Amino acid sequence: MRQTLTIFAVIASVFTIIFSVLPISNLAIFPGIAALLLAGGAFYLSKKSGEVKKLIPFSFILTTLALLLTFYKAIFTTTEVEDTQALETKEIQFEEAAIEELESLDLEIDESELKELEDIEIDASEIEEIEIDASEIESINIDDAEIESLEINENDIIETEIESSDLENLEIN
Amino acid sequence: MKRIPFLIMLLLAISFTNAQNTAIGFNEKLTYTASYNMSGVLNDIAQVTMETSPVKTSKAILLRLKCTAVTYSKWDDFFKIRDLYESYVNPKTLTPYLYSRDINEGGYYKYMKYTFSHKSGTVKSLMKKKNDYQENKTVNINSGTKDIVSTIYNLRLIDFNRMQVGARKSFTIIFDRKETKGQVTYLGKETINTAIGKKECYKLAVGSSDKVLQGSNSNLVWLTADANKILVYGKFKIPVGNGELKIKSATGLKS
Numbered sequence A: 001m002r003q004t005l006t007i008f009a010v011i012a013s014v015f016t017i018i019f020s021v022l023p024i025s026n027l028a029i030f031p032g033i034a035a036l037l038l039a040g041g042a043f044y045l046s047k048k049s050g051e052v053k054k055l056i057p058f059s060f061i062l063t064t065l066a067l068l069l070t071f072y073k074a075i076f077t078t079t080e081v082e083d084t085q086a087l088e089t090k091e092i093q094f095e096e097a098a099i100e101e102l103e104s105l106d107l108e109i110d111e112s113e114l115k116e117l118e119d120i121e122i123d124a125s126e127i128e129e130i131e132i133d134a135s136e137i138e139s140i141n142i143d144d145a146e147i148e149s150l151e152i153n154e155n156d157i158i159e160t161e162i163e164s165s166d167l168e169n170l171e172i173n
Numbered sequence B: 001m002k003r004i005p006f007l008i009m010l011l012l013a014i015s016f017t018n019a020q021n022t023a024i025g026f027n028e029k030l031t032y033t034a035s036y037n038m039s040g041v042l043n044d045i046a047q048v049t050m051e052t053s054p055v056k057t058s059k060a061i062l063l064r065l066k067c068t069a070v071t072y073s074k075w076d077d078f079f080k081i082r083d084l085y086e087s088y089v090n091p092k093t094l095t096p097y098l099y100s101r102d103i104n105e106g107g108y109y110k111y112m113k114y115t116f117s118h119k120s121g122t123v124k125s126l127m128k129k130k131n132d133y134q135e136n137k138t139v140n141i142n143s144g145t146k147d148i149v150s151t152i153y154n155l156r157l158i159d160f161n162r163m164q165v166g167a168r169k170s171f172t173i174i175f176d177r178k179e180t181k182g183q184v185t186y187l188g189k190e191t192i193n194t195a196i197g198k199k200e201c202y203k204l205a206v207g208s209s210d211k212v213l214q215g216s217n218s219n220l221v222w223l224t225a226d227a228n229k230i231l232v233y234g235k236f237k238i239p240v241g242n243g244e245l246k247i248k249s250a251t252g253l254k255s
Helices: A002-021 A025-051 A056-077 A087-104 A111-115 A125-130 A135-138 A144-148 A154-159 A165-168 B003-011 B148-157
Strands: B029-038 B041-056 B062-073 B082-089 B096-105 B106-119 B123-129 B135-140 B168-175 B177-194 B199-206 B220-224 B231-238 B241-251
Touching: A002 A025, A002 A056, A025 A056, A025 B041, A056 B096, A087 A111, A087 B041, A087 B062, A087 B082, B029 B168, B062 B148, B082 B148, B106 B199, B148 B168, B148 B220, B177 B231, B199 B231
Parallel strands: none
Antiparallel strands: B029 B041, B029 B241, B041 B062, B062 B082, B082 B096, B096 B106, B106 B123, B123 B135, B168 B177, B177 B199, B199 B220, B220 B231, B231 B241
C-alpha cells in the first residue's frame, strides 16, 4: 500500500509540473492536490513502519514548486495578444481590394438612405489628402438669381473687421 | 479547437427580415475574451474583436463589419489562431454585398469570399487554400440569407420589447457555401455583471439545424436591453466541449 501510494504520488507530481509549465497551468491544481494527499498518505504509512523513502519528500518538494509556479502565473501573468502585424496588414489589403470590387457591383442602395448618413465621422487627415483639380473650379457655374436672392444679415456686416490695406487692393471690374 | 472561432460566430448569428439599423454606429469597437472549458476549468483562449467602420465608394457609403479572433500569446506556440471575418453591408438594413473570411488556425489556412447578388438570389464564391488552390462556385440562396457576420449584427436589430418569452425567430446563413438554418428563442430579461458594469439584458437561446450547436437551451447570448443591444456574454456547447464569450470593452456605441 505504501509503495503504491508513493508511486502514484510521484506520477501526480510529475503531471503537476507538466501542467504548470503549459498554458493550461490552472489545471495543475488537480494533480497537485492529489500528489500532496497521496504523498501525505505514503509518508504516514512510512512513519508507521519506521522507513521513510526519499521519494516521498521529493514528491512533496516537486509538487510544492509546481503549485508555486501555478499560483505565480495565475496572479502575475496577464493574458494579451501579440504578433498581430500580419493580420493588421491583411485587414488593410482586404479593405482596399473590397473597395475595388464594390465599385463594380450593383449595390441596390436606395438614394434616400444615403441622405440620412449625415453623422458620419470623417477623419481630417483624409480631407487634407483630397486633390482638387483647378479646372473643375473654373468650370463652376454660379446662377445670378442665387446671388440676387442672397440675404446678408446687417449684424454680420457691422461685426466684420475690414483692414484699409484690403480696400486699397480691391479691384472692381 | 479549430471549430471554436466559427462556433463563436455561429452562436451569435441571427438574421432577420428588413429591420432598420438603429443600433449599430460607424465606429464601434467591441472586445471580447473567448474561454474554453478544459476539465471543468475555464481557460482564456483568444480575444475576439468586432468593429465597424464606414467604407466610401463612388456609389455609396457602406458599413464594414469586421470580426477578428486572435489567440493569446501563451497559446500561440501551441495553436495559433489569426482569423479575419468581414462583411460590407448596407448601413440601414445590414444587407451584405461582399463577405470574406480568412482563417489561419494552427497552420490550417482557408480564404472564402462571397459576392452577393440579391436580385438574382445567388452568391459567387471564391475559395482559396494553401498551395495556391482556388475554386470558384456560384451558389443559389434564398431571400434573407446572409453571411455569418451580418447575421450577428442583425441580431441587434430585433425589437425584443415586442417579443413574448418563448417566441422564436428563424434564420438562414450561408457558411462554407451551404445554407444553414437555425433559430433564436427569446428567454426574457436578466441582469448580469459584466466588465462594463451591471447590465439588464435580453437572454436568447440559439440553435442550429445541423448539430454544431448542441442542446436546445445550451447556447445562450445576452444582449444589453438598451438601444445598442450589444452582446455582453455568451455560452456555447459544441461536440468537443463548451465555452464562454465575455465582453471586455465597448467603445463608439451609437447611443
